[in-house]
Amino acid sequence: MKTKITELFGIKYPIILSGMSWISTPELVAAVANAGGLGILATGILKPEETREYIQRTRTLTKRPFAANVTLYFPGSEKNAKVIINEKVPVVNYALGKGDWICREVHAYGGKVIATVTTLKHALAAQRDGADALIVTGHxxxxxxxxxxSMVLVPSIVDEVKLPVIAAGGFADGRGLAAALALGAEGISMGTRFMNSVESPVHASQKENSSKCDVYNTVYTNKVDGLPARFMKTRGSVHLMNKRLNPLSALFQSRKIAKLLGFPWLKLAIGILLMGFRKSLQMARMAIGFEAFKVGTIDGDNVRGVLPIGQITGIIHDTPTVKQIIERISKEAKDANKVLTSKL
Ligand SMILES: Cc1cc2nc3c(=O)[nH]c(=O)nc-3n(C[C@H](O)[C@H](O)[C@H](O)COP(=O)(O)O)c2cc1C
Incomplete structure (x- = not known):
């Protein structure tokens, strides 16, 4: 397959593994790279020294290009970005923040930058800031x-930017890849599909749950981690949606976030006090959400925890290897093309 994305990153298939905390580990990233796609290593919940270790471990598992992500909204994320840059990771993916300095520093060593966006405003900002490609993530x-x-967001952004667009949100098979290319994208990025693969470290029960879900088994809410996001509809996610918080809980919860990210607690607590009512509530939800993601992902507990999952889970009914997923998508996309050609 040949698209602007395969050319830009030197990969065989325009298929990308999204950066998913606790899931997009060196093993899963390397499996995707070795199968000809691009894996994005998730560093959102890692301390800087863990980020370095994960990057080095990925390099022992694959000689192919890979990416690492940084979520600029998280406290202390700049330190992770610095590690990724010092390690000269071939592709850097940033989200939820201004990445002009990341583009400058990554380009200085010959790397490429992907910005993840959900709006045209942020797509245009990333283009101005020097990103090489965009992941455009739909509802x-x-x-x-x-x-x-995605059906509306992808072409609306493709029409307005010069950068190659990678479509995300709602893709799991070759029909989806063909549709994304028809909408003007140059590739797809998938989370839910790769989460349910043999190599994925998510708890086995969640792979089974994901295989059984239909397209209605998700909720979209800002009450779990403070930003609008989609999760599997479970007792855990419904409980968090109904949970009332007061701003003081942000201070209590901030200890957990600081510990998880290796960030000085006092600095975070002062930051929260200066944030004002709305932002500090968001911070409290983020701390609770972090804990719940971990329990949902690692322990497979859908009562105390939550699992992010896309609506596309409704058409996923098996747990293949990463290689099988990628090769199957490639074949299905070619079959879809033949069907289209005969119909058009
Ligand atoms: C289990 C799981 C965990 C995820 N964790 C994160 C995360 O930590 N940070 C992030 O930016 N996106 C996360 N995502 C979202 C993906 O990066 C990606 O945007 C999304 O999965 C794409 O849509 P799809 O699920 O329809 O393929 C997660 C997705 C899943 C399925």
């Missing part, structure tokens, strides 16, 4: 998809 997606569905 169907697991986690923080935008307000607009």
């Amino acid at each position: 169907e997606a697991a986690g923080h998809g935008g307000a607009v569905t």
Whole structure:
């Protein structure tokens, strides 16, 4: 397959593994790279020294290009970005923040930058800031998809930017890849599909749950981690949606976030006190959400925890290897093309 994305990153298939905390580990990233796609290593919940270790471990598992992500909204994320840059990771993916300095520093060593966006405003900002490609995430997606569905969001952004677009949110098979290319995208990025693969470290029960879900088994809410996001509809996610918080809980919860990210607690607590009512509530939800993601992902507990999942889970009914997923998508996309050609 040949698209602007395969050319830009030197990969065989325009298929990308999204950066998913606790899931997009060196093993899963390397499996995707070795199968000819591009894996994005998730560093959102890692301390800087863990980020370095994960990057080095990925390099022992694959000689192919890979990416690492940084979520600029998280406290202390700049330190992770610095590690990724010092390690000269071939592709850097940033989200939820201004990445002009990341583009400058990554380009200085010959790397490429992908910005993840959910709106045209942020797509244009990323283009101005020097990104080489965009991941455009629609409403169907697991986690923080935008307000607009991929079917509408992707062509609306493709029409307005010069950068190659990677469509995310609602893709799991070759029909989806062919549709994304028809909408003007140059590739797809998938979370839910790769989460349910043999190599994925998510708890086995969640792979089974994901295989059984239909397209209605998700909720989209800002009450779990403070930003609008999609999760599996479970007792855990419904409980968090109904949970009332007061700003003081942000201070209590901030200890957990600081510990998880290796960030000085006092600095975070002072930051929260200065944030004002709305932002500090958001911070409290983020801390609770972090804990709940971990329990949902690692322990497979859908009562105390939550699992981000996309609507596309409704058409996923098996747990293949990463290689099988990628090769199957490639074949299905070619079959879809033949069907289209005969119909058009
Ligand atoms: C289990 C799971 C965990 C995720 N964790 C994160 C995360 O930590 N950070 C993030 O930016 N996106 C996260 N996502 C969202 C993906 O990066 C991606 O945007 C989304 O999965 C794409 O839509 P799809 O699920 O329809 O393929 C997660 C997705 C899943 C399925």
